[in-house]
Amino acid sequence: MNKKLFIQIGVILLIFWVGVFLRLETSNLEGIPTDEKEFYQDLNGLPYMSELDSYYNYRLTKNYLEHGHMGDTIINGFVWDSHSYYPPGVPLDYPPLIVYLTAFLYKFVNLFMDMSLIAFCFWLPAFIAPLAGIAAYFFVGRFTNQYGAIAAGIITVTIPFYFFRTVPGWFDTDMFNLIFSFLVVWFLFEAYDNINKSNQKGMLFSFLSGFSIFLFSLAWNGWQYLFYVIIIFWVVQIIWNIFKGRTVKNHLYSFLVFLITTFALVGIFTGFINIIKLLYAPLQIIILSGGQWADWPNVYISVSELGRPSLEDIVNQMGLSLFTGLIGLVLIFKILSDDKIHQKFLDKMNWLSFSFLILWIFTSFVTLTQGYRFFMILIPPLVVSTGIMIGICVDSLFLLENIKRIHFSRINGLIKVFPILIIVIVLVTGVMNLENVDPLIPGTNDDVWAASVWINNNTANNTVIMSDWSNGHLYTAIADRPVSEDGRMGYIETLPVRSYDNLFPYKDKSPSSSRDYWLCKAFSTDDENLSLGILHMLSTSGDEGYIKMNLYVKNTSKTVEILNNILVLNRSVSRELLINNYNFDVDQADEVLMYTHPENPSPMVLVTSDKMIGTGHWTFKFGEWNFDEKHSNDYIYSVGDVNKAEDFLNSTNDVFLDLKTGNITWKNKTPYCLDLVNNGTLKKRYVNPNSHFCIFIIDNTKVVVFDRVFENSIFTKLVIEKDNSTVFKKLYANNNVVVWGTKN
Structure with a gap:
């Protein structure tokens, strides 16, 4: 084994285990007094999940291992989730990589040891997330020296926002986001570098970038953001070259390879419906802003991660990379502007890659206006810029050492040590940033868990759990009962495709945020009969009652008014009221009442x-x-x-x-x-x-x-x-x- 390869393997192991060990430490629940820790741990001493979406992913993985698919059943050839947004449940629409990978690794690990699925899900993020640091190391190492690449890897595994969303107990798709972001753009930059040197290599790397995008699509619903940044940049770049009279044949070939690879793989392996979702992705920002269900209160504003971060939040969550990344852009620009310095310090980067890096950072900052969660999009480009900047600084020091007039041994010795000191500073700063962020507390506790177990043991299988959305994923996984609402709320991600199949008979009307209004109304009212009427309606017919009524009334406000008046009354009185006061004919009244006043309400429990x-x-x-x-x-x-x-x-x-x-x-x-x-x-x-x-x-x-x-x-x-x-x-x-x- 040559020395270079030996060092590289050592660096990879360093980055990986720094990321792993720091994450494993969080499982000690340091932010909780010792005498209270048991309250946040199960009977085996394992802390409960930090983020309750984790229980959704756990349930889907359990389904996959037991049924061979992620849902509860198959209806008309489609995988169906009958636990979420019930009734009627929903066709399963979820990026499957977390389930497939977890199931495979779980089976593999259990060849050598006996480990429960929930424990395996708990620990897995701590071992997957540091792979992003390795991807960053190779990416940045393409442009600069080992010191800049190592710094990028360490920053990636210690940056606060990514760190705390990939600790043990945060079993969610966040663990994949940086890995695929780095791979997609790394291969893209390789394509840019080879387009005018070797068309075959340019197309090969375009294919690898498109393939990485495909893998990204299996991992996270937000992959379209990066896809569109690439498409916009490439199209603008081609148009600019045409305007300048330059040849664009090779660019077109590589662009088409990227585009065809992405569309073909996404369409073949995830279904043509996801191509439609991709085409409608630009509308997602409008939808997330609350523009889709304007008549109803927007439940999504109650989700903390969709709130706009403050400047203080940005500084706390991005750590050192926020400032060094932006400074790095300035430094790279100055170097690229001088051909002599460019060849000496950054000969592997060109204006094309740098221009994309600027657009990547700019659009990532723009996405922050849509919510806290989009920090994940901003991290990769800032890490790349930071790593390159650190590499340039180290190269400058080495250049200083070689200047003949500087021959003092003490100075030369400091120059040799200084690059290592920079890596140590990056590591220490990363750890200190983590210390400044409030420690995570598990998202649930013994009491919620015990109630879920009680429901599982003491209620019929068709009992519907009525509650607010926050604990919904936990109830479906542990109580194993359907819920009226969970963390996916109105299934907003499915809106772009609802008009193109029959899986959503009410199209954009259901699922929607309207259900959250009725659940909140059941709690805010002081009329107990109204509250009970709402809960019976929702648990038995879901959204159909108010959707059917609004087909006749054609006014959401009036529909809500009528329902709030009749849900306090019995079926016969409500029928007379609809006919005599609201001009419904007999057939219309009977059809509506079939859903609003069910003769045989489904069994339900209300959990507070x-x-x-x-x-x-x-x-x-x-x-x-x-x-x-x-x-x-x-x-x-x-x-x-x-x-x-x-x-x-x-x-x-x-x-x-x-x-x-x-x-x-x-x-x-x-x-x-x-x-x-x-x-x-x-x-x-x-x-x-x-x-x-x-x-x-x-x-x-x-x-x-x-x-x-x-x-x-x-x-x-x-x-x-x-x-x-x-x-x-x-x-x-x-x-x-x-x-x-x-x-x-």
Whole structure:
């Protein structure tokens, strides 16, 4: 083995194991007090998943191992997921690489040891994600020296945003995103470099870039962003060359190879429908902005990773590479502008590759306007620029060493050590950046897990779990029951293809964000019969009731008004109301009522958890949506933790209670009412009839302040007070979760 290869293998192992060991450390749950760690671990001491989408991927993998496909069943030749968005469930539309790879590796590992699937899924990201560092090392090494390449690899495995989304317990597609981004653009740059040197090599690397894009399409739904950046750049570049009178034959050949490879492989192996999705991908940004279901509240604004990051967020999540990457662009530009310096420092990069790098970074910054999650798109180009910059700096030092007039041994010795010092600084800085980010806490706990197990053991298989979307993936995986809504919410990713097949009979109307409105309305209302009516409708017929009604009414606002009026009534009274008050004919009324007032409602349970307290403002915002004006009132909602002293109680959200006098204020204002909830015992008193808010103190640990109009809402009764309902009864309860059934 020659020395160069030996060093290269050592570097690869260094990058890989730095990424692995740093990730494995997070499984110790350092951010949680020792006496509380067991609450976030299963019976085997394994922490619960950090991100609840992980349980969706786990369920699909389990299905694949048991059924040979990722769904629950096959309907009319299509794989169907009957656990998600039920009823009726959805045709399975999900990038399969995470399932295929996990299943294969799981089978392989279990040839040598006995390991549960959920444990394997837990640990896998820590070993896959560092491969991105190796890809970055080879990519950047194509343009600069080993030091710049090593720095790029280390930055990749330690950059905060990618790091924390690829730790043990974050079993999601994020682990693949950087790997394929680097491979796609690496091969693309090789194609650019060879187009005018060797047309065969140019086409070969174009094929490899297209093949990598295909693999990317199997790994993540967002692969289209990079595809379109490449297409736009290549088309503009070809047009520019034509305008300048240059030959473009080789460019056209390579471009067509890339395009045909991508379309052919995506179409053949994932279905022609994904070609349609690709063509409609530019509309995705508009859709994510809430433009598709304008009549309904946009549930996607409640997803934290779709919120716009602040400048502070960008600095924290990108770490060193944010600044060094941008500085690197300036440095590369200056070097390319001088032919002599270009040949000396960066002879393997040309203006074509550099121009693409600029466009890549620019468009990646633009995607941040659509949400926090798109940091993943920004990381690769900044890492490449950073690695090249560091390589240039090291080359400059070596050049300084060779200048004859500098012959002091001490200076020469420092120059030899300095490149290694740079790598050490990069590594230490990367670790320090990770220390500055809040540690992850598992996304669930013993109480939610125990409730899920109870549902699995004590309810019929066709029982529908009604709850907010946040725990949906966990319930489907562990309770093994269908849910009304989960983390995929309105299945927005499927919108571009719904008009091209019969799998979605209601096209863009279902799935949609409309279901979240009805679930929120079931909690925000103070009419228990309305809440029960909504839940029976959703659990039995899904979206069909309001879709059928709107076919006749043709006005979403009016449809919602009518439904809110009839869902509190029995079937016969509702029938008379529809016919006499809303001008439905008999057949229309009977058809609508078949879905809104089912004769044999599906069995269901309503699950509430303390987690819902933290997101209660969305429940009220969406549940009390004004359909005429398409907005919601700015309702008061504030949550805080209690600090209790001998004579007073205050909270982190500015509630103050004098325990001697009983006087209580929030932000120096007295409430309409005060509700003390202690171990299921309720004690309420009214304070100021002119006030607009109520204060709830829960077990002397948490304070919730919200608008008085929700004083008697179902949310208040079931989530805050965990009692006091006339139609819902407790089937199971622990400290944080209650499973509710109906009393009749």
